[in-house]
Amino acid sequence: MKIDENLMDAQETQNKKIKMNPRKIIRTATRGVARYLTAGFNNKSGKGISNNDDIKTILICRPNHRLGNLLLLLPLIQELESTFPNSEIDLLVNQSCAIQLYKNYDTVKEVIELPRKPFRNPIKYIRTLLRLRSRKYDLAISAVEECFYGRVCTGISNAKIKFVGDMDSGVKERHIAKQVIYSLRFFLSNIGFKSNVSTPDSLDLRLSNDELIHGGNMVYNITQNGLPTICLYMHATCAKYPTEGWWLDLYEHLQKAFPDVNIIEVLPKENVSKFDLRAPALYSTDIREMAAIIASTDVFIGTDSGLMHLASSSLTPTIGLFSDTDTEKYKPYNEGSVAVKTNEVEIDELIVLVKNNLYPDLNTSL
Structure with a gap:
């Protein structure tokens, strides 16, 4: 038995509603503006850092609160653990269950949480960004290339090396959790670091x-x-x-x-x-x-x-x-x-x- 035609009709109706939804229209327009404003944030290679052991502090930017999106960071965290074994990792996310999710990852030292609705909490939002800017990192990573807010946070961070994506690794990989890993490997190898060649790890809550x-x-x-x-x-x-x-x-x-x-x-x-x-x-x-x-x-x-x-x-x-x-x-x-x-x-x-x-x-x- 396949899904019946009524469900397909319901999905089509839902899609039409989404297209006409003012919130969706505003969100699409906002993303277009964000894409334009973040065009100036590019990858940055640091000076004086050329060895994997030199990377001590890492920032991952994924300003999102959804359970699935946060879980999909786990392979990236495992990748960084194996590539930079002497490092500590901070995560920038939206208010969520992230602290619970990463509690058994000893390398994750702090989860920095932005408010879910910045326009309702502008002071807290600005304070968190200023706090982020005040910290020094060896490496900052935007975990999802099309996440423009992650790109902004990575761009404004005080990190010696910044990775915001825009790298064609040559690997045909569409999975959102793996894309960043292959692109990051390509970026790191291009600036002199030793990167992994193994298959990215699966999600593991440990x-x-x-x-x-x-x-x-x-x-x-x-x-x-x-x-x-x-x-x-x-x-x-x-x-x-x-x-x-x-x-x-x-x-x-x-x-x-x-x-x-x-x-x-x-x-x-x-x-x-x-x-x-x-x-x-x-x-x-x-x-x-x-x-x-x-x-x-x-x-x-x-x-x-x-x-x-x-x-x-x-x-x-x-x-x-x-x-x-x-x-x-x-x-x-x-x-x-x-x-x-x-x-x-x-x-x-x-x-x-x-x-x-x-x-x-x-x-x-x-």
Whole structure:
């Protein structure tokens, strides 16, 4: 069963509304102005720094608060840890759960938070930028090339070396978490630094043993057995998610295909189920606890969302369900993870993907 025509019509209507939305129009105009104003911020190579060991302090600029975007910084942080092992890293983000996310990264020394709505908090916004400007860094990085606010913050930082993007690394990579790594490697090698040549690391939240044990206990308390577990997440913003009928059909197929496997649902922060709680449900407001719960399951199936990337960062094989989003740019990419277009893939094909992760040593061809 594919997503029905009614959903496609709903998505088309939603897209028309977005095009007519004054906020969207203003945001587009603002980005155009920002693109013009930031054209003068370019990459900068520092003087007197020529060895990897010379890089002691690093700033990553990603002024954003969304869970998925913050999680997608993890491969970059790991890249910097291995390239500059004697360094410390500060992160510039918007007010968010970032401190929780990076708590087990010892190299991350401080998370500097800008207010989410600068026009409502102009004094705090300016103070934070002045505080940023007062600090000295060996290297500052804008984590996403098309993020103009990140480009501005990198440009105004007091750093000896500045990387704002605009580098064609020669590597055809569209994933947003990997693009910056390949571009940064190319930039560093051009100015005399030794860069990595290995495949960029996957998202890794670095859950502690205590967190994993706690998450496992929560899953066991609801399943009361040690059987494999499939985790479902059905929420997403706008028109990204399939219909409730689609989810019900998938659930029935999963029950039939895997009678000896647990199926649970994780709920969003609103603590509501779009599934009428047909499957046992788990809920948490603690983002790391939620990741530990997912880490204790065997396969995660969820919509394109921050929770999808959280599942990926918990190192659980993740099947990301996409509609109109660019899958190559935002897909989960830890081991065993795939992205599928729900209007292009039959549920029977999804069952095969699940089976491949639950029983990798078996022949699961249809």
